[in-house]
Amino acid sequence: MLGYLGTGAFLEATFENWESEFLQMGMYVILTVFLFQKGSSESKPVDRDAPQDEDPRDAPLKAATPWPVRRGGWVLKLYEHSLSIMFLLLFLASFALHAVGGSEEYSSEQQSHGQPPVTVLAYLATSRFWFESFQNWQSEFLAVAVLVGASVYLRERGSPESKPVAEPHYETGA
DSSP: OTTGGGSHHHHHHHHHHHHHHHHHHHHHHHHHHHOOOTTOTTSOOSSSOOGGGSOGGGSOOOTTSOHHHHHOHHHHHHHHTHHHHHHHHHHHHHHHHHHHHHHHHHHHHHHHTTOOOOOHHHHHTSHHHHHHHHHHHHHHHHHHHHHHHHTTTOOOTTOTTSOOTTSOTTSOOO
């Protein structure tokens, strides 16, 4: 089992999955900034301002204010988007490791059939790499779309992702 953990097959399968997860969560974070859906517990309020939209440059500084807000400038700009930047970096790292592990596994298969091994860049140009990526990406986006859409009409008592059970569909839960 320990030997398997260092193989291209393990790297490919693991990081192919992580790649789609980080893409999903990153897009979820970014899209919830711009997309509003009346009645969705996943949406900011449609008819009023949300605390997440307040400009940190206008906030009173306190001792507990995060240092990037006190510092301002480009540090604050990075901090304002640190969640999506983290997901982007995790996605890119997973994408790269998927390519590295996949090229190793693909090369091994190629060599067993008397073909030459491929480089990571050559593997990125194969339909196999993109099939592996896209089959995962589409399922992640489908899952997010169903979660957001279903949260308008369906409830799960006790879940922080759900509106209170007695609230009307057209009101976003607190």
